[in-house]
Amino acid sequence: MAPGARLEIMTAAPDPAAPDLATAPAAPDLIARLRTALPAESLLTDPDVTASYAHDMASFCAAGTPAVVVLPRTVEEVQHVMRTxxxxxxxxxxxxxxxxxxxxANASDGCIVLSLLKMDRILEIDPVDRIAVVEPGVVNAVLSRKVNELGLFYPPDPSSWEMCTIGGNIGTASGGLCCVKYGVTAEYVLGLDVVLADGRLLKTGRRTAKGVAGYDLTRLFVGSEGSLGIVVRAVLALKPQPPQQLVLAAEFASTEAACAAVCKIMEGGHTPSLLELMDRTTVRAVNAMAQMGLPETTEALLLAAFDTPDPAADLAAVGALCAAAGATEVVPAEDHAESELLLQARRLSLTALEAVKGTTMIDDVCVPRSQLGALLEGTARIADKYGLTIGVCAHAGDGNTHPTVCFDAQDPDESRRARASFDEIMALGLELGGTITGEHGVGVLKKEWLAREIGPVGIEVQRSLKQTFDPLGILNPGKLF
Structure with a gap:
């Protein structure tokens, strides 16, 4: 299929077995039932307040008006909400x-928004078994710093790690900058406590390093976007804290050369702790926002890092590969502080691109590493076709790209072109053998594209699973398919 042929997209047909939730009770009756077992401070009913819980950070995603926002502090309170x-x-x-x-995370009309932010306790850290047991509202960075104090390491590190929660990371199967070496969230979730739609508590997985008893229900919940149950506790695997990493920055005169260097690094058997790419648009946006002095003459900036016992030697080997692939300059960081400055530039990429026009659509297409160059080249053509600014930052070592469409949301024509370009990039990703999402999830934004990627049999099987866990269809309706 040619990129942009959106009319050919196979959309997910409405689920004939989906229940009708339109007959939900009036809000006063619902709130009265909730109050029988919830403290008054955990219920938010002021429309001005509940409206602030109606949506996440995605553009072009409809959000409804919640009837009430509940902020439970205990498992029993979550169970009461689900029974009600x-x-x-x-x-x-x-x-x-x-x-x-x-x-x-967008609300639907008349729903209960179940915010898990108040369930934010780190219940246990065990250095022998190398696990942490946490509630879903624990912020990723808080957990990371806490385990670091004990010489341990929780690897998943989304760019929003200072704000995002472990429960949200589990719900969307989040990734991050270090995935190329350490993997994604799913690889660190050993066990879960999940409140099911009817209020029962299901325990999945284990605390042990090994275990294959029964179906792997833990993995099923990771990435399910709250559509199968409510995670109220997680057992997470930890690793020994590695040495501080050193970072190398390599400038390239073309994205093609930078992607060729990525392929050479991975083909050569190197295992960087991160391998990130920023195109010229992204570099300039970061400079404009943070005055970081990144090289604006470059077409692509590649960041490679190693946390090995001898990172300087590994950086030298990778630097030689970058030079052979056409890097115009290769600069290894001299110390940890300089390395952190480079990583901060990468972490600021999405925020900086949003400042270009005020609104962004952040794509999440992941392709085989060998197709990374084709994806970036195709994205540049799409940007030219629609007359838009589209910056690309990428977890290059994974082939996971984030083409970010910058547009003025107050301009209807520019908004239309932004949505069309976003869809063409997803179509291109599938054409190149990739997937529509490497770590951000499907939600509302990519429902029709999920149907195209996994096909009718895949949709049927997933709906069957949904029906098993949530026969009334009350958990996060309208998401995924």
């Missing part, structure tokens, strides 16, 4: 910090 919702057939939308980029 099941009895009254009220939809429930679970939320973390609402830093998501697909609309997965």
């Amino acid at each position: 919702a099941t009895e009254l057939r009220v939809p429930v939308v679970p939320q973390g910090a609402r830093t998501g980029l697909s609309g997965a």
Whole structure:
């Protein structure tokens, strides 16, 4: 299929078995039931306040008006919410910090927004078993710093790690900058406590390093975007804290040369702790926002890091590969402080691109590493076709790209072109053998594209799973498919 042929997209047909939730009770009846077992401070009903919980950070995603926002502090309170919702057939939308980029946390009309931010305790850190047991509202950076104090390491590090919660990371199967070496969230979730739609508590997984008893229900919940149950506790695997990493920056005169260097690095058997790419548009945006002095003459800036016992030697080897691939300059950081400055530039990429026009659509296409150059070249053509600024930052070592469409949301024509370009990039990603999302999830934004990627049999099987766990269809309705 040629990129942009949106009319050919196979959309997910409405689920004929989906229940009708339109007959939900009036808000006063619902709130009265909730109050029977919830403290008054955990219920938010002021429309001006509840409106602030209606959506996450995604553009072009419809959001409804919640009937009430509930902020439970205990598992029993979550169970009461779900029992009430099941009895009254009220939809429930679970939320973390609402830093998501697909609309997965967006409210539906008349729903209970179940915010898990107050369940924010680190319950246990065990250095022998190398696990942490946490509630879903724990912020990623808080956990990371706490385990660092004990010489341990929790690797998943989304760009929003200072704000995003572990529950949200689990719901969307988040990734991050260090995935090329350490993997994504799913690889660190050993076990879960999940409140099901009817209020029952399901325990999945284990605390042990190994275990294959029964179906892997833990993995099923990771990435389910709150559509199968409410995660109220997680057992997470930890690693020994590695040495401080050193970073190398390599400038390239073309994205093609930078992507060729990525392929050479991975083909050569190197295992960097991160391998990130920023195109010229992204570099200039970061400079404009933070005056970081990045080289604006470059077409692509590649950042490689190693946290090995001898990172300087590894950087030298990778630097030689970059030079052979056409790098115009290769600059290894001299110390940890300089390395952190370079990483801060990469972490600022999405915020800086948003400042270009005020609104962004952040794509999340992941392709085989060998197709990374084709994806970036195709994205540049799409930007030219629609007359838009589209910056690309990428977890290059994974082939996971974030083409970011910058546009003025107050301009209807520019908004239309932004949405069309976003869809063409996803179509291009599938054409190149990739996937529509590497780490941001499907939510509302990519429902029709999920149907195209996994096909009718895949949709049927996933709906069957949804029906098993949530027969009334009250958990995060309207998301995924």
